[in-house]
Amino acid sequence: MSDERKHGSGSVAPGDTSDRVGMQVIRERGGDPEEIREALIDAIGAEFSTYYYYTNLRTHLAGHEDYKEIAEDARLEDRAHFELVMPRVYELGGHIPRDIGDFMDRAGCPHAELPEEPNAENILETLLEAERCAIRTWSEVCDMTEGCDPRTYDMASRILQEEIDHEAWFIELLSMERDGETNPAGHFVRGEPGEAPYSTNNRINDSA
Numbered sequence: 348m349s350d351e352r353k354h355g356s357g358s359v360a361p362g363d364t365s366d367r368v369g370m371q372v373i374r375e376r377g378g379d380p381e382e383i384r385e386a387l388i389d390a391i392g393a394e395f396s397t398y399y400y401y402t403n404l405r406t407h408l409a410g411h412e413d414y415k416e417i418a419e420d421a422r423l424e425d426r427a428h429f430e431l432v433m434p435r436v437y438e439l440g441g442h443i444p445r446d447i448g449d450f451m452d453r454a455g456c457p458h459a460e461l462p463e464e465p466n467a468e469n470i471l472e473t474l475l476e477a478e479r480c481a482i483r484t485w486s487e488v489c490d491m492t493e494g495c496d497p498r499t500y501d502m503a504s505r506i507l508q509e510e511i512d513h514e515a516w517f518i519e520l521l522s523m524e525r526d527g528e529t530n531p532a533g534h535f536v537r538g539e540p541g542e543a544p545y546s547t548n549n550r551i552n553d554s555a
């Protein structure tokens with residue numbers, strides 16, 4: 348019988364859809380799935396808002412086509428981060444807010460609004476600080492999940508890889524634009540706009 352096998356049964360009754368083994372195993376390893384889930388909602392609120400605000404920032408980089416291209420990669424990758432993690436909120440027994448206003452109110456980073464004086468220097472600084480907030484956010488999620496929630500940890504660490512890329516891009520661009528200094532990221536452009544090499548979610552109807 349299956350319940351005689353090592354993992355054939357556990358704390359969730361057979362057929363019980365009101366509880367999740369995927370949450371219980373986190374608890375059994377010292378994690379708090381509800382706390383992780385709420386942190387994820389705050390974190391993807393910031394990703395979603397950044398996707399929106401970067402749309403406007405990128406638009407105002409007209410004439411700096413190289414900057415626009417890099418802002419576009421960062422913008423699309425933030426959308427990928429939202430999409431990667433959103434299903435995890437549901438797996439952890441939660442849901443994204445019904446009201447987008449509520450969702451934006453709890454975003455864990457400041458809105459990356461267009462600066463009063465929307466020149467390239469000010470826009471690049473706004474982009475840089477948004478990336479830094481994202482690095483802090485996903486590093487915190489890694490800390491919360493390391494050793495207790497490998498699925499969320501894997502997502503957060505993949506996103507973190509891209510956020511650190513993004514910080515390096517905007518340090519490079521701001522250093523040259525504002526200070527005339529060479530401060531290389533050591534990277535080259537993504538293969539496709541917003542390629543999200545670490546974090547891209549499974550694409551629906553992807554025939555590749």
Ligand SMILES: [Fe+2]
Nearest residue numbers: 394425428481
């Ligand atoms: Fe992001």
Ligand SMILES: [Fe+2]
Nearest residue numbers: 478481510513
């Ligand atoms: Fe980013």
